[in-house]
Amino acid sequence: RLLEVDRADFGVLFAEVDCFVVHGGLGTTVEALRRGKPTCVTGPLLLDQRFWGGVCCKAGVGPEPVHIDDFHERCVAFVDGALDPNDPFEWQANAKEQFWGDEGQDGVWRSVEHFAAMLPVLEHYTVRVDVFSAASLKGLRSVANVVRGLTDIKVVVWLGNRREATELGQYVKDHVNFVGADPLEFPYRGEEELLVVVEDHGNYIFRGAEIGRAQLKLDSALLECRPHRKEVELTRSGQRVGSACLQYQLIDLKASASDADGASPTSQARARHQA
DSSP states (O other): OOOOOSOOOHHHHGGGOSSEEEOOOHHHHHHHHHTTOOEEEEESOOTHHHHHHHHHHHTTSSOOOEEGGGGGGTHHHHHHHHHOTTOTTSHHHHHHHOOOOOGGGSSHHHHHHHHHHHHHHHTTEEEEEEEEEEESOOOOSOHHHHHHTOOEEEEEEEETTEEEEOOOEEOBTTEEEOTTSOOEEEEOOSOOEEEEEEEEOSOSSSTTEEEEEEEEEOOTTGGGOOOEEEEEEEEETTEEEEEEEEEEEEEEHHHHHTGGGTOOHHHHHHHHHHO
């Protein structure tokens, strides 16, 4: 008989199971191993699935991981060996002898503690973005203005779910200059990339139409609190439609406030990061 359910509590269900066939995910595999029963991993064997299948095999609690396309050839043999009282492959004995920890040792609480400890530190940081220019833009909707050689452009920057935008800039002779404009500032929450979107605001009907966008991965040396100037390639539907030049920098607000005491923002940020 086959019972198919949408959800099941592993702690309740697995206690009633004599052997396991799992897809090799961390959660299901560890829960199966904790029950001290033979375990076999099958599926597409992607990412960590192959790894956990290897763990079960090396621990002697089951066979080598097998791809789902071939599992029909080994399924019966596995179940027979896993349930045979003579334990021909010693899967049952090995599974009973090993200890894979319990819920209190999962590390979840420690991870939460570390994350909670980071939050006050992150509150000290702001990401400052200076947009300098956009150039060689294609697909502008404001045809009349393009004919005259100018149109209005806005650059929108996203950091996580927070959005900031430049004032309108005039696109003249294939270029729009934002130098001298107020910087865009975002509270930093550990994000790893910026999204840059250039919009056409020169046409009343299509005002705010997207010209192109770019994903910008933040430099790994972000916590050094120094400027990072980048030129990004704007694309739309996989096609290049222009470029934008900008600079981003992590600002340590707490260090800046105490900079008069002699410690630089860079050194304080690095010290906290190392701690």
